[in-house]
Amino acid sequence: MPKVMICGRGGSGKSTLVALLAKELGEKEKVLVMDADESNLGLGIMLGLEPPAKTLLDYLGGKPAIREKLMAMLKSEGSEQVSLFTEKLAVDNLPPECVHSGGAVAWLRVGKIEHCMEGCACSMGAVARAFLKELAIAEHQWVLIDTEAGVEHFGRGVLEGVDTVLMVVDPSFEAVLLAEKAKKMAREARKLFLVVLNKVDEKTEPVLREHLMARGIEVAGVLPYSPAITQANLVGNPLEAGALQEQVKKIVARLEQ
Ligand SMILES: Nc1ncnc2c1ncn2[C@@H]1O[C@H](COP(=O)(O)OP(=O)(O)OP(=O)(O)O)[C@@H](O)[C@H]1O
Ligand SMILES: [Mg+2]
Structure with a gap:
């Protein structure tokens, strides 16, 4: 079953789609x-x-400890002996302090920038990449990865351990250009690349489809602009698909193929 990395430009709707x-x-x-x-x-x-309770970064001892391990890995030139994680990682067997479950959905956080001058987010990228590469998943299990805006996670190789890259394209030419670039990088990494159109209406959807078709990019689904989603995100309520449920089901059906 798949690990799907959701990416896109800032504010396009990545977290909403996840x-x-x-x-x-x-x-x-x-x-x-x-x-x-x-x-x-x-x-x-x-x-x-x-x-x-803990991010993966906390769990691994924080940035300095991770940097040390990464240096050791560099010195051993990719030897299998040195890994960021010492235990076998499986969806059903993750460190409990790093996972919070609500029924069938569980989530974990790689880590956040917390302090002024703490340095860049490279260690977060390295942790995400290692975790996804090593994480075993079984039948009827899915992993959805919410990423930061843009393409830095491509550069950091986070997509190495995923099966599918799903990009959110909002109604802008900038988003089309980013999708074209991301598709190229996903192909370099031999990953399936699909897009979801988000916040579209009857005028913007055909324009986006034309741009994407010209670039050979498959549209896996469409989420129209939804005032209910805007409202839920404004007041801080959990998201319900509501009127978008059929569209969400179609995206799932494409991912299941
Ligand atoms: N289909 C939709 N209809 C209406 N509003 C939407 C829709 N999808 C997303 N939004 C709104 O767009 C805004 C950005 O959404 P979201 O936070 O999911 O984007 P993001 O890509 O994760 O942003 P970031 O790059 O900051 O992580 C939110 O205010 C959300 O309510
Ligand atoms: Mg987001």
Whole structure:
């Protein structure tokens, strides 16, 4: 079963899509949501789940400890002996302090930037990449990865351990250009690349479809602009697909293929 990395430009609707997919998939399957965005804080609210006690970064001893391990890995030139994680990682067997479950949906957070001058987010990228590469998943289990805006996670190789890259494209030419670039990088990494159109209406959807078709990009589904989603995100309520449920089901059906 798949590990799906959701990406896109800032504010395009990545976290919204992750929350809606998690809810839909959680009706039948087990879902692990991984928050790999080192900045934004709202995913748990969209999921309706409290944050786990520890991030993966905390669990591994914080940035200095991770940097040390990464240096050791560099010195051993990729030897299998040195890994960020000492235990076998499986969806059903993760450190309990790093996971918070609500029924079939569980989530974990890689780590956030917390302090002024603490340095860059490279260690978060390394942790996300190692975790996803090593994480075993079984039948009827899904992993959805919410990422930070843009393409830095491509550069950091976070997509190495995923099966599918799902990009959110909102109505802008910038988003089309980013999708074109992301598709190229996903192809370099030999990953399936699909997009979801978000916040579209009857005028913007055909324009986006034309741009994407010209670039050979498959549209896996469409989420129209929804005032109910805007309202839920405004007041900080968990997300319900509501009128978008059929569209969410279609995206799931494409991912299941
Ligand atoms: N289909 C939709 N209809 C209406 N509003 C939407 C829709 N999808 C997302 N939004 C709104 O767009 C805003 C950004 O959504 P979201 O936080 O999911 O984007 P993001 O890509 O995760 O952003 P970031 O890059 O900051 O992580 C939110 O205010 C949300 O309510
Ligand atoms: Mg987000």
